[in-house]
Amino acid sequence: MSGVAFEDDILLERERARFVRRRSLRLLGSLLRPMRWRFALMLLLVTTAQGARALGPLLVASALDAGLPTLLGGDPTRVLVDGGLYLTAAVAGGVLTLWFIRLNARISQAVLFDLRKRVFLHTQRLSLEFHETYTSGRIIARQTSDLDAVREVLDSGVNQLLSGFLYMAFIAALLFVLDPWSGLMLLVTAVPVWFLTRWFQQKSQLHYRSTRVASANLIVQFVETMAGHRAVQAFHREKRNAAEHARLAEEYRIADQRAVGLIGVYNPGLVLIGNLAVAGILAVDGYRVFAGALPLGALVAAVLYAKRFFTPVQDMAQFYNSMQSSVAALEKISGLLEEQPTIRPPRQPVALPRAAGRIEFDGVRFAYTPGRDILPRLDVDIAAGQTVALVGSTGAGKSTLAKLVARFYDASEGEVRLDGVDVRDLAFADLRRAVVMVTQEAFLFSGSIADNIAIGRPGATLDEIRAAARAVGADRFIELLPEGYDTDVNKRGGRLSAGQRQLVSFARAFLADPAVLILDEATSSLDLPSEALVQRGLAKLLRGRTAIIIAHRLSTVEIADRVLVLGGGRVLEDGTPAELVASGGEFAALHAEWEASTV
Missing domain, CATH: 1.20.1560.10 (ABC transporter type 1, transmembrane domain)
Structure with a gap:
């Protein structure tokens, strides 16, 4: 044999x-x-x-x-x-x-x-x-x-x-x-x-x-x-x-x-x-x-x-x-x-020129590799304009959920819908305009700060770029730089600190003006003064749009209208931050640990 x-x-x-x-x-x-x-x-x-x-x-x-x-x-x-x-x-x-x-x-x-x-x-x-x-x-x-x-x-x-x-x-x-x-x-x-x-x-x-x-x-x-x-x-x-x-x-x-x-x-x-x-x-x-x-x-x-x-x-x-x-x-x-893209544009896309921002997970199952489900079955309805925080241990499925909304991956089963339309039926241009993700990495390209902010909306004027930076609190450090908005950030933003790069990425997202904003550990690299500044900017950044916030820092979670506690790809708890603290469940335990760490 x-x-x-x-x-x-x-x-x-x-x-x-x-x-x-x-x-x-x-x-x-x-x-x-x-x-x-x-x-x-x-x-x-x-x-x-x-x-x-x-x-x-x-x-x-x-x-x-x-x-x-x-x-x-x-x-x-x-x-x-x-x-x-x-x-x-x-x-x-x-x-x-x-x-x-x-x-x-x-x-x-x-x-x-x-x-x-x-x-x-x-x-x-x-x-x-x-x-x-x-x-x-x-x-x-x-x-x-x-x-x-x-x-x-x-x-x-x-x-x-x-x-x-x-x-x-x-x-x-x-x-x-x-x-x-x-x-x-x-x-x-x-x-x-x-x-x-x-x-x-x-x-x-x-x-x-x-x-x-x-x-x-x-x-x-x-x-x-x-x-x-x-x-x-x-x-x-x-x-x-x-x-x-x-x-x-x-x-x-x-x-x-x-x-x-x-x-x-x-x-x-x-x-x-x-x-x-x-x-x-x-x-x-x-x-x-x-x-x-x-x-x-x-x-x-x-x-x-x-x-x-x-x-x-x-x-x-x-x-x-x-x-x-x-x-x-x-x-x-x-x-x-x-090599073929696993995410392909629809043959007959459904037009969505201006999204409201409602997100639905209907019987969603997802696995990166067959037989190893990250999300066994997920049913979640996020109303337009609602700010939802995702909380849970590493591997709970938080980032996976966000990637499905942005359609970096497709659901193995079920549907992820934006304003009632399966995201697989939306043209890439409409989806990318409606959904923007800000990640922990805060990647910047070689060029000026203004150029990096303008990635959110090519063709934006300098006044619009300045307004976006001002909205998230990035204007303060930018104006102190030798060349202001014309300052070259160097390769991958090496001239700026991690917190400054993150603020620039926030300004970029603000300028893009999406219906849905996803923040994936986006405040993890900020120090406490910068985080306090960004929290004020976030309030304006999130106003009038749907937001999904993935964060371990509960200071960021507190601005959410709703908290989903995930575990094993399932929703373990769902409610407002105050309701979940009062319920004495897993989120309450996390909140107590966070409060103890800030004393």
Whole structure:
């Protein structure tokens, strides 16, 4: 049974490899399709150029065998014609090659531009579920090292492969025209070349895929270490991270060394076979010349063709190394582009130009992974304009509930409705305009404070931006900055404190003016003075709109009209803060602990 299972695994792996190969070819075809006429012209140019290059030895043979006797007889016409044709072929080959290389560069850059744009736009369209499982380091690897590998092949590799293959084909064909026996000897020596190349292909394919995996692992570890440098320094992980980086770098070095080491076998093997071919043709054809069965010019041309025949093979071998890296990179990129958003826009969206803000959970069940329900069944009705606080221990389902309202995820069963409309039936533009979430992270983009606030409503005037900042109490610290609202926040808002970043995100939400506002631990990073300031701003921010507040700080919960205590994905308690404190339940216990901590 184990042997059968092993064979089945091999068959499945081969089928998967064929599927991945077909997927990559479809992607490449879609990239080249818009430039098919330029690509056809490129093929014509390279074919003509290599044909012109291959004519040289044939013209040398003609000059020696036909032109030299007439020249000795006093007629230089044939030698001049052959010399002129040789010069014309050389110039034409050079000019056409230059044209081909420049056209190939334009095509490759257009393909890379299209591919880079596709990866970026597609990654943006993918759902939150994808970004929570697919690490940022892997996405960066797709946009950097993998695209660079594709670029290297498109820029120079195609030239080597296509030019080399056509040049070898023309050499073999012209040598057969010149002397079939010499052509046959050359093809006989091509048999060991084929076996050697096949061995090299199989081995290098395996090693270069290992190299790509090792490279991606190294990039992921580097990106995560740099992104979490505060935690690294806080917990003294420098030595451990350095050891992990050294281990991954060593794996990359070994994988790369094995891949490069194959060249040390392949290239000398090609040189040996090429030299043997030249020696064999020189010996056999030399005897035939001595016997009068072959002209001297044909011998010279046959030797020249034999020497030239194996030169492109070495170039193609170098290209094959890059090609394996590129194929592996293209497979990863095509896999990323095959990812589909789990949250898709409705085919026939229901219009909701101005939402009131009523939210209903009707028999909602949700699980991130099948069989592990986060929300077993939830039935909740939140009236428009009501402020509801969600309270409960970690893992109770608070953030999950908020993500379902914002439709970052879809319910496994049941419906989440906004103003009586299933959120799955709303256009993304209407839903994102109606529902805004402010998270604990308070992410800011590079640029000015005004630009970051204006994300809430692009096109807002500076007066509107100032009014939004003033409403949530952010104007006080902004006006103290050297350049006020034009102050650059630096990368990810690094110039501002955590509390200041949170106030900017509040101003952004205020400017967006949503019907439903979700605050997911949005005040957790504020100090007490800032929190007191924000509490006053929140009162104005929440006025006239539905709000869902997720917070462990009960000072934030106290401004709520209603509190839902969650546990195990179910509503354990439901009422006003005062009612729940008086009832003596779980919320009352939490409230008592909070009051004791503030004394």
